[in-house]
Amino acid sequence: MRILTIVKQVPDSNATIKIAASGTAIETAGLKLVMNPFDEFAVEQAIQLREKGQPVEEIVALTIGDDKAAEILRTALAMGADRALHVCDPTLLSHDEVYLAEILALAIQKQPQPFDLILTGKQAIDMDAGEIGPALAEFLNRPHVGAVVGLEISGKQLKARRRVEGAEEYMEVELPALLTCEKGLCEPRYPSLPNLMKAKKKPLDTLKAADLPGVEKISRRSELVAMQPPAARKGCKFVEGEPAQMAKELVRLLREEAKVV
Amino acid sequence: MALEATDFYRLQSSLNSDERQIQELVGRWVDERVLPIIADCFEAGRFPRDLVPEMAEMGLFGPTIQGYGCAGLNNVAYGLIMQELERGDSGVRSFASVQSGLCMYPILSYGSEEQRNRYLPKMAKGELIGCFGLTEPDGGSDPGNMKTRAVQDGDKWILDGAKMWITNGDIADVAVVWATTSEGIMGFLVDRGTNGFTTREIKHKFSLRASITSELFFERCIIPDSQRLPTARGLGAPLSCLTQARYGICWGAIGAAIACYREAFQFTSLRQLFGAPLTHKQAVQIRLADMVRQITLAQLMVLQLGRLKDAGEMHHAQVSLAKWNNCRMALDIARDARDLLGAGGIVAECCPIRHALNLESVITYEGTETIHQLIVGRELTGVSAF
Numbered sequence: 298m299r300i301l302t303i304v305k306q307v308p309d310s311n312a313t314i315k316i317a318a319s320g321t322a323i324e325t326a327g328l329k330l331v332m333n334p335f336d337e338f339a340v341e342q343a344i345q346l347r348e349k350g351q352p353v354e355e356i357v358a359l360t361i362g363d364d365k366a367a368e369i370l371r372t373a374l375a376m377g378a379d380r381a382l383h384v385c386d387p388t389l390l391s392h393d394e395v396y397l398a399e400i401l402a403l404a405i406q407k408q409p410q411p412f413d414l415i416l417t418g419k420q421a422i423d424m425d426a427g428e429i430g431p432a433l434a435e436f437l438n439r440p441h442v443g444a445v446v447g448l449e450i451s452g453k454q455l456k457a458r459r460r461v462e463g464a465e466e467y468m469e470v471e472l473p474a475l476l477t478c479e480k481g482l483c484e485p486r487y488p489s490l491p492n493l494m495k496a497k498k499k500p501l502d503t504l505k506a507a508d509l510p511g512v513e514k515i516s517r518r519s520e521l522v523a524m525q526p527p528a529a530r531k532g533c534k535f536v537e538g539e540p541a542q543m544a545k546e547l548v549r550l551l552r553e554e555a556k557v558v
Numbered sequence: 559m560a561l562e563a564t565d566f567y568r569l570q571s572s573l574n575s576d577e578r579q580i581q582e583l584v585g586r587w588v589d590e591r592v593l594p595i596i597a598d599c600f601e602a603g604r605f606p607r608d609l610v611p612e613m614a615e616m617g618l619f620g621p622t623i624q625g626y627g628c629a630g631l632n633n634v635a636y637g638l639i640m641q642e643l644e645r646g647d648s649g650v651r652s653f654a655s656v657q658s659g660l661c662m663y664p665i666l667s668y669g670s671e672e673q674r675n676r677y678l679p680k681m682a683k684g685e686l687i688g689c690f691g692l693t694e695p696d697g698g699s700d701p702g703n704m705k706t707r708a709v710q711d712g713d714k715w716i717l718d719g720a721k722m723w724i725t726n727g728d729i730a731d732v733a734v735v736w737a738t739t740s741e742g743i744m745g746f747l748v749d750r751g752t753n754g755f756t757t758r759e760i761k762h763k764f765s766l767r768a769s770i771t772s773e774l775f776f777e778r779c780i781i782p783d784s785q786r787l788p789t790a791r792g793l794g795a796p797l798s799c800l801t802q803a804r805y806g807i808c809w810g811a812i813g814a815a816i817a818c819y820r821e822a823f824q825f826t827s828l829r830q831l832f833g834a835p836l837t838h839k840q841a842v843q844i845r846l847a848d849m850v851r852q853i854t855l856a857q858l859m860v861l862q863l864g865r866l867k868d869a870g871e872m873h874h875a876q877v878s879l880a881k882w883n884n885c886r887m888a889l890d891i892a893r894d895a896r897d898l899l900g901a902g903g904i905v906a907e908c909c910p911i912r913h914a915l916n917l918e919s920v921i922t923y924e925g926t927e928t929i930h931q932l933i934v935g936r937e938l939t940g941v942s943a944f
Contacts, residue, residue: 315560327562327570329582368579487587490580490617490629497576 298450298472299355299410300343303401303417303429304336304373306366310422316524323524325365332369335418337485338478342448343416344377345483351450355379357412359404361397363390367501374496375488381501382408388506392424392521398432399515404504405437412473414455419444419477430477440470444479563823563846564816566854569861573634580631581638585645587616592646597906599768603761605649606768607729614684618643618654620662626678628662634864637809644810645817648916649769651810656725657681659802661688661734664745667798668790673747677732689730691721691748691774692796698723699929700944701736702793706776708737708744715739715786717746717754717779723923727772728759734787735776736796745787745795754779765919801874804924805867808880809860811888812853814917818888818910819849822895825902836898845894852887859883875937882930885921892917 308314309329317324332340340358347353358373360366361384370381384404391397405412415437420427427443434441446465447458450472457468457476488496506512534550536543551558562568570578591609599606613619617629618639624630631639636658644651665677680686692701706719717737727733733748733755748755754777759770787795823846826836836842859880866872892914896903904911921927929944936942 327560327565327568331582368575371575371579487583487612487616489615490583490621490631490635491627492617493576493579493583494629494631 298351298353298413299357300346300353301357301359301405301412301415302336302339302343302373302378303415303433304340304358304360304369305333305418305421306330306360306362306369307333307421307423310334316526320523321521330365330368332372333418333421333423335420335422335478335480338480338482339416339418340373340376340378341483341485342478346450347377357382359401360384361389361401363387370501371493371496372488374499374501375493376486380499382504383501384504384509386506389512391517393517393519394424394426394428395432396515396517398429399436400509400512401429401433402436403509403512403515407509414472415439415475417475417477419479430475434475437475440474441476442468442470442474443477445476446479446481448476563850564819564853566850567858569857572861573638576631577635577638580635581642584616584618584639584642587612588642588646592650596647596650596768597909597912600647600649600912601767601906603763603767605653605729605770609650610653610684610687613654614682617682619657619682619684620666620678621658623662623666623678623682626674627682628678633805633867634861637806637860637864640806640810641813643813645813647768648810648814648913648920649766651806651813652725652766652769655803655806655810656690657688659806660690660799661732663802664734664787664790664795664799665747668745668787668795670788672784673787677747686731687726687729689724689726689733689772689774690799691724691733691735693721693723695720695722695773699926701796704736704738704743706735706737708739708746708781710739713783715746715781715783717748717776717781719776721774723760724772724774726770727757727774728770730757733774735774742792743796745790746781747785747787748776748779748781749785752779752781765915797874800924801877804877804881805863807920807924808863808877808884811884811917811920812856812860814913815849815853815856815888815891818892818895818913819846819853821909822846822849822898825899829900842898845898849891849894852891856884856887875933878925878930878933881925882927882934885917886927889914889917889921
């Protein structure tokens, strides 16, 4: 079995986000960047499948992003991936995830051998679009199960567990398939320092637009036009007086000012 | 562009990608595994021993050693590891310092190949824990006059004496013990279980409560000559170990200071007094600015120190200057941060008081502040004034 994991570099969830002067991007200088936590589940799950005895011949980590994004590929290699692919070309960057999925599909089809299982996070915590997984499955014409919290593989059959309101459901698909990973699937490991050093020696190939014939035909379907910080919250208004009066005043405010009742 | 308080001179840009990734990885482990439990450990006087296998798994023991299952990192990366660990707690950093700088280092530097193969891989895996016995009950600043003696008897040595203030002593599987012999100071690897070797934990500490501190006793303890570090001769050998550990402390203290600064900043920016957040007041701004000044100076110092060490050009007096400066800096910041937190600053949930208490040890062990001042003074004047 050959497993592909798709990872994305995102700002750390504790980082303070500032909008850059351009108004269409965030300030990245000094920003702490990490592997998208949901993608970490994907990498960990791939390694665990190998450790738990599945015949996994190869685990590949793939990202699309700028030069810095190579850092998360190093992390994936340090965790246990065998090689990495970095689609890194300034002309191919976009916030349009369907566009990115189509490029990734092209990069995947260009690989010498197909992948039996593709794993990625259910969404990236920066843009929260959640489109890469389903869109990529569509472009590759593969079955897709989203937000998976458990999986079992026997032969070509894969049984995936998902959480639904108040219950769990099981979906069966035939490999090759694409799954997106949800918190609860597994506990990502901390890569060890020796493995981090060894990861430098594992193959990391960079793909430019010129390496992906046909990429020029792919068009962006949406465009990010502006970013704005959320509006500052207004202060609280305290209603004072006798209880009966206060209740009356509160209802009036909710109806006339807040317009919620 | 806004400046980052705890990286005011953008030293992150002077780190290579390995160094940045290592700092981030260890920092994340500290955030997720150490910070949630450390206040309770400190309060209960408990060393978080469960963290040892995790630290070993990540390769935090002997990380600069090439081979023997170690990562072979440079000294800046090692420093960053120490900084992140001490951002958690000085006790956790002390454990790693002792294991790496004081135990694995002398075995690597002065041990036989057989000793290296026997101890280093297991110490890297955390399967063997080490402690370092130099300081004695009658004093630590004058190790040349130690009372612990080893007398040769054929192919054995008979060891008598006691060591005190020994980090990890009670849980150590092997003690690196320094003793006077007729041929000068020598080092011995004393395994737990050796007849005549006992340990006793020092209780009632108000500092390093999440770390184990012990006394070691040697009573006609028979050590085979194969357990002697063959190339360690004279006081220079244990002092070279101290230089390693002091180097790590120089970095570690910055971690403690950063933790204290962050908590003081967060509190003073939220606490409203006299109609405005405390950070709007001149007195508070000056104190925060002074903390950032001191942290920045310390960071510049250790980065250059690390680059010198990697180039093989570091002088031990440079380590002394940084150990003196950075421990004093961290202790001052921890106390001031404690004060800025007001009454709440005395409870365990606020880190500055814990760091301040820990740093009272850190400024004392591995050479007191005075000793380091006198080492620098000796370097300037050529006269030893101890």
